[in-house]
Amino acid sequence: MSEATPKQIDVLVVGAGFxxxxxxxxLRALGVSAxxxxxxxxxxxxxxxxxxxxxxxxxxxxxYSYSFSDELxxxxxxxxxMAGQPEILEYANHVAERFDLRRDIKFDTRVTSAHxxxxxxxxxxxxxxxxxxxAHYCVMATGCLSMPNTPDxxxxxxxxxxxxxxxxxxxxxxxxxxxxxxxxxxxSSGIQAIPVIAEDAKHLTVFxxxxxxxxxxxxxxxxxxxxxxxxxNYATIRQQQRDSQAGIVGYGFGFGGADLIxxxxxxxxxxxxxxxxxxxxxxxxxxxxxxxxxxNPEANEMACDMYRTQLGRIVNxxxxxxxxxxxxxxxxxxxxxxxxxxxxxxxxDNVTLVDLRQGGIERITRTGVQTAQGHFEFDALVYATxxxxxxxxxxxxxIKGRDAKPLGDVWEAGPRxxxxxxxxGFPNLFMIxxxxxxxxxxxxxxxxxxxxxWITDCIAHMGDRQLQAIEATPEAEDAWIxxxxxxxxxxxxxxxxxxxxxxxxxxxxxxxxxxxxxxxxGAYRKKCDEVVxxxxxxxxxxx
Ligand code: NA7
Numbered sequence: 001m002s003e004a005t006p007k008q009i010d011v012l013v014v015g016a017g018f019x020x021x022x023x024x025x026x027l028r029a030l031g032v033s034a035x036x037x038x039x040x041x042x043x044x045x046x047x048x049x050x051x052x053x054x055x056x057x058x059x060x061x062x063x064y065s066y067s068f069s070d071e072l073x074x075x076x077x078x079x080x081x082m083a084g085q086p087e088i089l090e091y092a093n094h095v096a097e098r099f100d101l102r103r104d105i106k107f108d109t110r111v112t113s114a115h116x117x118x119x120x121x122x123x124x125x126x127x128x129x130x131x132x133x134x135a136h137y138c139v140m141a142t143g144c145l146s147m148p149n150t151p152d153x154x155x156x157x158x159x160x161x162x163x164x165x166x167x168x169x170x171x172x173x174x175x176x177x178x179x180x181x182x183x184x185x186x187x188s189s190g191i192q193a194i195p196v197i198a199e200d201a202k203h204l205t206v207f208x209x210x211x212x213x214x215x216x217x218x219x220x221x222x223x224x225x226x227x228x229x230x231x232x233n234y235a236t237i238r239q240q241q242r243d244s245q246a247g248i249v250g251y252g253f254g255f256g257g258a259d260l261i262x263x264x265x266x267x268x269x270x271x272x273x274x275x276x277x278x279x280x281x282x283x284x285x286x287x288x289x290x291x292x293x294x295x296n297p298e299a300n301e302m303a304c305d306m307y308r309t310q311l312g313r314i315v316n317x318x319x320x321x322x323x324x325x326x327x328x329x330x331x332x333x334x335x336x337x338x339x340x341x342x343x344x345x346x347x348x349d350n351v352t353l354v355d356l357r358q359g360g361i362e363r364i365t366r367t368g369v370q371t372a373q374g375h376f377e378f379d380a381l382v383y384a385t386x387x388x389x390x391x392x393x394x395x396x397x398x399i400k401g402r403d404a405k406p407l408g409d410v411w412e413a414g415p416r417x418x419x420x421x422x423x424x425g426f427p428n429l430f431m432i433x434x435x436x437x438x439x440x441x442x443x444x445x446x447x448x449x450x451x452x453x454w455i456t457d458c459i460a461h462m463g464d465r466q467l468q469a470i471e472a473t474p475e476a477e478d479a480w481i482x483x484x485x486x487x488x489x490x491x492x493x494x495x496x497x498x499x500x501x502x503x504x505x506x507x508x509x510x511x512x513x514x515x516x517x518x519x520x521x522g523a524y525r526k527k528c529d530e531v532v533x534x535x536x537x538x539x540x541x542x543x
Pocket of ligand 1: 151152166184186187188189190207208209384385386387506
């Protein structure tokens with residue numbers, strides 16, 4: 001494999017999702033040579049792989065879209081407030097064609113290793129197709145949720161029916177009519193897929209380990225008037241997004257401005273009657289108004305109570321409603337989920353909930369799942385069991401920095417980065433939306449564009465000054481990690497009762513570290529800009 005003659009390149013980019021595509025576009029404009037390597041057969045990343053029924057973005061499409069080209073945002077028409085997977089993939093394809101990206105992307109090829117040479121100050125990157133690249137810079141656009149997690153359940157290989165993972169769905173789709181289906185997992189993917197599969201399948205059995213808090217999405221068709229208004233306001237919307245906490249200002253929902261979704265009331269100041277009235281009048285929406293839910297555990301528990309009350313009103317069967325009620329962990333600790341008719345689905349005759357808190361999965365059998373509550377049979381099994389988030393895709397590549405030190409060793413106790421952009425000991429290697437940056441706590445496209453712009457400017461700066469290597473200093477990295485931990489402390493995200501993939505808690509043996517940066521995309525962008533203004537403070541630049 002390493003017999004191949006290395007291809008000399010300025011920048012090697014791993015991944016052709018929204019990050020890799022925009023990275024390529026910017027690098028070309030900079031006039032450097034760039035090659036993208038992508039495991040899938042086409043562009044789109046997350047939206048290429050996650051084709052399960054009901055897959056949909058939970059950020060409004062007006063905001064979950066590239067801002068770098070005004071012509072693009074003026075030309076593209078979204079059909080729904082929150083577009084479904086097929087439409088987002090169509091958008092990715094449109095971008096690839098419009099900017100002629102595919103000619104520099106090698107598809108169906110997985111990067112297997114990336115090794116740094118201190119002497120050359122370059123990276124040698126190899127792929128499973130036998131290619132070898134000799135690159136000055138290596139950019140990991142590998143995605144935060146791209147390594148599917150299939151739990152190691154005893155007997156899994158005994159199952160005789162068809163098996164699917166939401167994150168690796170067959171491109172031709174699956175016909176579940178006349179099929180009884182079992183699904184494991186009730187995160188975003190499960191909650192989006194369950195209502196749609198239930199409509200199709202003969203019977204659906206849902207295996208739920210932890211019930212989630214999920215809010216109605218209120219998705220709808222976008223009107224011509226709203227589309228025109230959004231397009232006319234794009235300059236303002238984009239600026240507000242960049243300055244905001246999460247890269248979302250709510251404009252895309254049709255609210256017309258940031259302030260309308262900002263909670264301001266205090267739940268601790270309400271009476272029981274007022275809370276009951278709020279649920280009567282606003283349903284789940286009542287919870288959105290209160291700011292102290294995210295700050296105070298007592299207020300949070302009050303909100304959870306309101307939530308359970310509303311849930312109990314939707315689900316007809318009392319035992320099923322009880323089974324669906326989240327307890328023992330705060331609202332807002334896991335990734336917020338929004339849904340369309342999720343709880344209503346449990347009122348269907350062909351849907352059964354198995355609340356694994358009443359007795360867990362013992363093993364998978366030839367015909368179904370054996371739990372401590374009994375055996376459940378079905379024809380097809382769907383894993384909606386998520387991803388090895390944030391670090392999984394990076395650690396899946398054999399990355400070795402200075403002195404052949406493996407990234408896996410450096411990150412043994414959890415990911416260490418400076419700004420989520422670089423790792424000390426790994427010069428000229430950049431991550432897009434790496435751990436320690438807002439990433440998954442934000443609208444990914446806003447964070448992707450910010451990182452791509454920062455990296456492009458950095459590479460331009462290096463070229464202008466004829467510098468060879470850039471590397472985060474260990475001191476800057478330590479200080480940043482300290483800050484990332486500091487701002488996460490005391491939030492619901494790091495509550496001891498919280499077991500989220502933000503903390504790596506979904507992967508057995510993964511260190512429990514809160515990985516994304518809670519400080520907000522606005523403040524984070526300012527910090528990154530200041531670093532540049534202060535001559536790349538915290539980085540060592542070598543001639
Ligand atoms: P998530 O949010 O990680 O959800 C995975 C689900 O699978 C969750 O309910 C897990 O329960 C469940 N799970 C995982 N392993 C098991 C085993 N062994 N037994 C039973 N249940 C299990 O992944 P998603 O794909 O839904 O969403 C990921 C993100 O993609 C989402 O947040 C959006 O950002 C897009 P648990 O809660 O761990 O008890």
